[in-house]
Amino acid sequence: MTTWHEYVQKDGSFPEWPYPVRYDDTQNIVADVLVIGGGIAGCHAAISAAKHGAKVAIMDRGHAKRSGMGGAGVDHWHGACTNPCSKVTPEEYTQAILDSAHGYSNGLVRYIITTEGWDTLLDSEKMGMRIRDVDDEFKGADFRDEETKLLFAYDYENRHILRVWGYNHKPCLYNEMKRLNVDIYNRIMVTSLLTEGGKQGGKVVGATGVNTRTGEFYVFRAKATIIATGGAGRLWQFAPELTAAASMSDLNSSGAGQAIGWNAGAEFVLMEQSGRGGLGSLGYAPYSMANSSNTYQGTPIVDANGKEIPWYDVFGRELKTVKERFLPSLGQKFMLGVGIGLNYYLDEYRLNNLAPDVPERILKGELALPLYADLTLLPEHERRIIFGMMVGNEGKTRIPVYDTMAKAGFNPDKDLFQAPVMPPEAYRGANYWGGMGFPNTRSLAGGGFLVDWDLRTSLEGLYAAGGAPIFGSGCHGEAATTGRYSGRKAAAYAKSAAEPVADRKQVEAEKARVYAPLKQSKDGIGWKELNATTARIMQDYCGRYKNETTLNLGLRLLRELRETEAANAYVANPHELGRLLECYSLISVGELVMNASLARKASSVYIDFYRLDYPELDPPEWQKFLPVRLEDNKVRIRELPFDFHLRPPNAPNYKENYQLHCGL
Amino acid sequence: MNDKVYMVPNPPMPNRAVMFDPDICSGCNLCVEVCPDDVMMPNPEKGEPPLVLYAEECWYCGGCVEECPRPGAITMLHPTQQRISVNWKRKDTGEYFRLGMTNPPAPNTRPPSG
Numbered sequence: 001m002t003t004w005h006e007y008v009q010k011d012g013s014f015p016e017w018p019y020p021v022r023y024d025d026t027q028n029i030v031a032d033v034l035v036i037g038g039g040i041a042g043c044h045a046a047i048s049a050a051k052h053g054a055k056v057a058i059m060d061r062g063h064a065k066r067s068g069m070g071g072a073g074v075d076h077w078h079g080a081c082t083n084p085c086s087k088v089t090p091e092e093y094t095q096a097i098l099d100s101a102h103g104y105s106n107g108l109v110r111y112i113i114t115t116e117g118w119d120t121l122l123d124s125e126k127m128g129m130r131i132r133d134v135d136d137e138f139k140g141a142d143f144r145d146e147e148t149k150l151l152f153a154y155d156y157e158n159r160h161i162l163r164v165w166g167y168n169h170k171p172c173l174y175n176e177m178k179r180l181n182v183d184i185y186n187r188i189m190v191t192s193l194l195t196e197g198g199k200q201g202g203k204v205v206g207a208t209g210v211n212t213r214t215g216e217f218y219v220f221r222a223k224a225t226i227i228a229t230g231g232a233g234r235l236w237q238f239a240p241e242l243t244a245a246a247s248m249s250d251l252n253s254s255g256a257g258q259a260i261g262w263n264a265g266a267e268f269v270l271m272e273q274s275g276r277g278g279l280g281s282l283g284y285a286p287y288s289m290a291n292s293s294n295t296y297q298g299t300p301i302v303d304a305n306g307k308e309i310p311w312y313d314v315f316g317r318e319l320k321t322v323k324e325r326f327l328p329s330l331g332q333k334f335m336l337g338v339g340i341g342l343n344y345y346l347d348e349y350r351l352n353n354l355a356p357d358v359p360e361r362i363l364k365g366e367l368a369l370p371l372y373a374d375l376t377l378l379p380e381h382e383r384r385i386i387f388g389m390m391v392g393n394e395g396k397t398r399i400p401v402y403d404t405m406a407k408a409g410f411n412p413d414k415d416l417f418q419a420p421v422m423p424p425e426a427y428r429g430a431n432y433w434g435g436m437g438f439p440n441t442r443s444l445a446g447g448g449f450l451v452d453w454d455l456r457t458s459l460e461g462l463y464a465a466g467g468a469p470i471f472g473s474g475c476h477g478e479a480a481t482t483g484r485y486s487g488r489k490a491a492a493y494a495k496s497a498a499e500p501v502a503d504r505k506q507v508e509a510e511k512a513r514v515y516a517p518l519k520q521s522k523d524g525i526g527w528k529e530l531n532a533t534t535a536r537i538m539q540d541y542c543g544r545y546k547n548e549t550t551l552n553l554g555l556r557l558l559r560e561l562r563e564t565e566a567a568n569a570y571v572a573n574p575h576e577l578g579r580l581l582e583c584y585s586l587i588s589v590g591e592l593v594m595n596a597s598l599a600r601k602a603s604s605v606y607i608d609f610y611r612l613d614y615p616e617l618d619p620p621e622w623q624k625f626l627p628v629r630l631e632d633n634k635v636r637i638r639e640l641p642f643d644f645h646l647r648p649p650n651a652p653n654y655k656e657n658y659q660l661h662c663g664l
Numbered sequence: 665m666n667d668k669v670y671m672v673p674n675p676p677m678p679n680r681a682v683m684f685d686p687d688i689c690s691g692c693n694l695c696v697e698v699c700p701d702d703v704m705m706p707n708p709e710k711g712e713p714p715l716v717l718y719a720e721e722c723w724y725c726g727g728c729v730e731e732c733p734r735p736g737a738i739t740m741l742h743p744t745q746q747r748i749s750v751n752w753k754r755k756d757t758g759e760y761f762r763l764g765m766t767n768p769p770a771p772n773t774r775p776p777s778g
Contacts, residue, residue, distance in 0.1 A: 002684045003716045005675050012670055015715065018706045062700030066727035071700060130778055137777060165778035167730075187702075212702065241677040241720045243746070250723035251701055285724060285746045376755055384777065392776030399726025399740050402776045409761060409769030410752050418751040575702055575718070 017573055019213040023515060026217045031057035031183065032494040033487070034222035036190050036207055036257060039068020040476055041466035041483035042228035043173035044120065048487030049226075050180040054494050057220060058177065059188040059209055061252040061578075065174040069230050069249045069467065074166035074476040075295055075394035076153040077121050077131075078340050081114040081160045085145045085152070088160040088334050090114035091654055096336055100346045102606040103623060103642035104270060105446065106472020108453055111654045113473070113481040114160075116662075120481040121162070127172040130165035138389075141381040142323060151385070154297055154351060156326045158334035163385065166476075167393045187213045189578040190256050191514050193225065193264040193462070198506030201265035201631055204462040205500035208510050212578030217511055223497035224461050224490035227449065228483055229257025231468035232589050234582075236277055236542075237441040238528070238535045243283050247443065254582035255589035257469045261449055262592045267458035267629040269471040269640070270447035271596035273607040274544075275343050277441030284433040287397050288405075290373030290419035292354055293431035294338055295390040295397070298325040300377040301354060301430075302416070304368040308377065309354050309361075314347040316356075322378060325352050341446055341467065341474020344606045354430050362424040371427070372416035387412040395476075440543040441535075446607070447471050447596070450627050450640075453650060453661040454493075455486040458629065461497065463490045488663050517571045517580050524570035527580040533561060534586045542594050547613040555594050562587050592628070599626040599637045678743040681722035682729075684713035689737035695728035704728070713737075 007015055033049040035042045038060030046058045060067055081090045094110040125131045132149040133139070143152045143163070151163040177184060188209040195202035206221040232255030233247030240251055247253065262268065292299040300322075301309045311319040313329035328335050329352070336342065336349040361367045375383045392402040410417065419432045426436045448471040449457045449464040456463050464470045465486040467479040517524075541554025566587065571577045602622035603610045625640040641647065651657045681703055682695075691711040696704045701721040704714035724742060732738045741747070742763070750763035761769055 002686075002713050003675075003679055003719070005672060005679065007715055008672055009667060009670060012668060015705070015708045018708070062702075063698045066698045066725065066731070067700035072725035072727060135778075167776075167778075242743070244722065244724045244743075250725070251721050284749055285742050288742070288746065288750055370751075372753065374755070388774070389777035393778065396723075396725050398776060399729045400724050400742065403726070403729070404740065404742070404763065405750070406772040406774065408750075408763050408765075409771055411772045414754055414756070415752045415761075416755055418753065420749060 019574070021215050021574065023215040023518060024217065026219060026511070029057055029183070029185070029218065029220045030500070031055050031220065031222045032224065033490045034206060034220045034225045035059070035487070036225065036227050037061070037068070037229035037466065038064030038184070038186075039228065039230060039466065039479065040070035040169065040173070041479040042068070042226070043170070043177060044123075044480045044483030045226045045228050045465050045487035045490070046182045047173065047176050047180060048484045049491040050177070050182050052488050052491035054491035057183040057185065057222065059185040059190060059218070059220065061187070061189055061256070063186045064177065064184050066170055067252070068170070069253065070395060070476045070479060071170045072395040073393050073398060074169055075163060075390040075397070077117065077162045077164050077477040078337055078475050079110070079114040079160065079477060080118040080121055080162050082118040083150060083159070083162060084148055085150055085159040087158045092333070093160065094654065096333070096346075096349045097342060100336065100342055100349055101344055102618075104273065104604070104607050105342065106470070106645070107643070107654070108645040108657065109451070109470055109472045109478070109482065111658060112455070112485055113478045115658055116485060117477050117481045120484045121164070121477070123484065124169060124172060124480065127176045129169050129172045131162065138381055138385060141385070143326065143385065154326065154337040155328060155335040157328055160334065161337050163390065165389070165393050167398045185218065187211050188218055189581050190229070190260060191581055192510045193260045194219075194221070194502050194506060195264055195459075196501070196503070198503035200263070200633065201459065201629070203460040204264065206502060207260065208507065208514070210514050210574070210577060210581065212574050215574035215577060217514065219502060219507055221500040221502050223494035223500055224463065226463040226465055226486050226490050227257040227261060227457070227469050228465045229469055230466070231255065231444055232258065232586060233443070234531055234535065235586055235589055235593075236443060236535055236538045237438070238531045244285055248286065252582070254585045256582060256585045258448070258592060259585035259588035261457065261462070262588055262630060264459060265630050266462060267450040267627040268447060268592060268596065269450045269625045269627050270607065271444070271593050271628065272600050272609055273446045274442035274593070275445035275608055277437045277443050282437060283435035284420055285400060286433060287391060287394060287401050289433035290371065290417040291430055291432040292373070293429065295394045296373065296386055297351065298322065298382065299373045299375060299386055301419070302372050302374045304370055304372075307367065308374070309358060309367065309371075311352055312355055313352050314350045319352060322382060339475050340478070341472070343445055343608060358427040359424040362427065370421050371419040373419065374416050375412040376414065383412055438539075440539040442538070442543060444468070444593070448473070453645065453657050454489045455482060456489065461493070485662070492663055514581065517569055517577060520568050520570050522570050524568040525565055526570060527576055527583050530566055530569050530580065530583040531586065533565065534558070534583065534590055537561065538590055538593075542590070542597060544608065545610045545612050546597055547611060548598065551594050551598050555591060558587050558590050558594070595635045596626070596628050599628055676720045678741075679719050680741050681716060681719040681724070683739045683741055685737055685739075686713050688734050689713040690734060692733065694731050694733065695738055698727055698731050700725065700727070
């Protein structure tokens with residue numbers, strides 16, 4: 001008897017809420033540095049701030065030991081350009097990103113992560129995460145350095161991406177936070193930022209939250225605050241009944257950090273950029289299907305009759321050997337790899353891939369479905385590193401894929417692993433488990449808080465870290481490294497900052513807003529219906545193709561929703577309260593995205609942004625950033641050149657800026 | 665069949681997400697403590713396995729299984745429409761297998777690297 005239904009059927013009574021319910025009770029917490037979000041970035045930020053002498057409080061939506069997008073592990077670490085084997089410099093990597101993105105990324109974030117990514121990884125190694133082949137399991141492999149025992153991913157020649165045994169990264173970080181006496185507050189849904197005098201655009205002096213088990217209200221006051229929250233996976237699509245939270249991130253990914261920042265008046269960049277929707281409801285459990293991308297890069301794919309699909313380099317030359325799949329080809333400097341928050345690559349940095357015309361080959365009858373991953377065709381080291389090392393350490397693979405499939409009898413030495421059976425056009429890429437997705441669902445891609453060389457946002461006292469909240473960041477390693485950097489900077493700022501004073505009126509107004517759903521009529525809708533409605537508005541009015549009228553209609557509907565159905569929504573317990581507050585966040589983020597989309601009156605291939613009323617692609621005068629923010633609740637837009645990070649008041653080159661600001 | 669019948673809402677989809685073996689589970693609730701989404705709640709009866717309350721909020725990270733001090737007490741279960749999609753074929757015999765089948769092949773006992 002382990003489900004609610006079984007319990008109720010047996011006893012004929014409802015189990016009472018298992019935690020003490022204390023709505024309205026307020027907990028007051030004071031710290032030098034407050035970290036919002038206890039994922040990879042938040043934990044690294046908390047550890048780094050504590051090591052620099054700050055009294056640190058961290059709040060997490062779930063439990064900081066396991067939570068967050070990177071909470072379930074990591075198998076490779078991007079941009080470790082300063083590791084002893086790397087042949088790529090931070091400058092080269094940063095330039096490759098900016099060239100690929102045609103300017104639409106953040107040079108300073110990329111430079112910071114490639115300069116300190118390796119050091120951050122060494123920190124994690126000291127905390128207990130394994131980053132070297134100490135057992136010599138892969139001795140002699142092409143991807144191993146015999147001296148350091150480091151293992152490389154994607155590009156065995158340039159060696160700037162490392163394979164790591166990161167399934168336990170979060171538990172290691174959690175233990176380190178405990179050791180450093182970081183005050184950890186789990187199960188807190190953040191609801192707002194507190195600003196000096198309660199003013200939008202004012203200095204940030206803390207945040208409020210609600211405990212989603214007890215319903216208690218939390219007021220955090222801090223000299224410096226770091227936003228290290230996740231993305232907004234539920235913004236365009238909501239179907240957790242179908243596919244594990246219906247996106248690549250867990251259900252807690254509600255854009256809460258972006259929402260509180262937007263409402264507090266912080267500036268955002270590139271929120272108009274979105275990509276094809278994550279898993280949609282047509283996707284499959286991550287990594288649970290045959291594919292040849294990311295963790296499975298290089299895996300041989302065969303058709304139903306055992307015919308292998310050939311590999312090609314980016315210039316259309318067929319690759320004859322397995323070894324060549326992992327090497328840059330003539331004309332390429334190095335390969336960047338995938339999953340780094342970049343959706344447009346120049347050929348000279350792209351990965352080798354399966355034949356680009358697999359859909360046509362299927363239609364012509366040259367390839368018969370289903371397709372399979374045939375790991376037996378790989379040398380033992382390559383097979384074991386993919387299914388056993390990477391699958392086993394990458395997020396959501398140790399228990400969900402490796403353990404589950406091994407117990408069910410799958411053996412990579414003997415078995416062909418089937419790819420999902422989909423329409424031919426779905427086999428264009430190599431990541432088959434993503435499924436096809438719906439054409440009108442999108443996911444945020446690349447946009448976020450505008451930060452300076454201190455990783456400070458446009459608001460005094462507010463810093464940002466993470467793969468999701470910072471504009472121009474992307475992966476697990478970037479989350480860790482920006483966390484480490486922002487923690488240090490926030491701690492330094494806190495040393496000379498004044499005691500934080502919360503505005504009583506702002507706190508009381510927030511408390512009233514947070515508890516309103518408990519006092520509403522039980523005729524109101526629940527959080528799920530509200531979430532699905534927000535997603536519907538985003539799908540219809542902020543899909544891949546937009547125009548001025550539909551965007552304005554979308555904004556009108558979000559406002560309508562906020563003032564009517566959302567204002568009457570009903571919750572039964574602290575858990576539902578947390579989920580409903582997330583839905584309010586989603587509406588705010590939707591407004592931010594639509595306003596950013598209205599600001600860009602041009603279309604762009606590089607950010608997958610199409611305005612039907614401005615169809616010309618990438619006109620030169622629109623190749624710039626358009627930071628948006630709220631001032632007195634009115635939208636303000638300004639312009640910022642792509643190379644703002646190298647223009648006054650900044651120094652003209654990366655190295656100088658880094659040395660001036662890094663605080664080391 | 666003779667159980668008393670009550671009016672209850674339809675079961676959620678999925679309705680399990682994780683499964684407990686009551687003979688192994690001690691009801692320590694460590695899994696409840698770390699779950700990022702509060703999928704499970706402590707059982708009102710002490711020492712009994714947790715109740716799966718919000719199965720549809722699970723994102724299948726497996727953290728509960730990793731946290732469990734008693735192997736086998738908790739098993740992660742992908743939604744059925746995902747399990748039916750996980751298929752493989754033995755190369756030399758051509759036999760078809762799937763996750764969740766009635767007569768599965770012998771388990772692969774090789775642990776992951778590390």
